[in-house]
Amino acid sequence: MADTTLRVELVAADRVVWSGEATQVEARTSEGDLGVLVGHAPVLSVLVPGVVQIAGTDGENVAAVVEEGFLSIADDRVSILSEDAFLVSELDRSQVEAELEQARQDEDEAAVRRAEAKLRGTELA
Known part of the structure; x- marks a missing residue:
């Protein structure tokens, strides 16, 4: 049976901002907005300042603000690496x-x- 979740890590230079399982991720890249679901093709893209939204598997919706950085997608793993990132609640x-x-x-x-x-x-x- 195919995996039905994404493994997501949102990392700033000084800390792991959020890590967990998700069903969907939305981020803004230099090429435009990108939505990620299970089975997404591999991608390496440049992040621009914006809001990243993560739909957690437990019903939790996480929103974070990121600065410049990188977004990597491969094998249902999403890595969001930013010089600085904040949960909107912060x-x-x-x-x-x-x-x-x-x-x-x-x-x-x-x-x-x-x-x-x-x-x-x-x-x-």
Whole structure:
């Protein structure tokens, strides 16, 4: 019988953010949004700042904000590797808004994109 779940690991540079079994993963890559189900073809892609959504097998839906990184899919294993990643439950909207404002004042487009991704994540919490 074929496996019916994905083994998912979401890893930041300093910690494992989430690890477990899932039925589906959605992530944003440099090529566009990507949905992953069991049996997905092997892929190695570049992540862009955005929200990753994981449908856990226990009914838990996990949402996380990732920065730049990589997404690897092979043999029903999904590895999401990002320099920095946060579960949306870890984000404070007012703090993220302040971070976005500072990035705009600094005219740091990369920091603006990261803060905007975090802000989208807070809307899911």
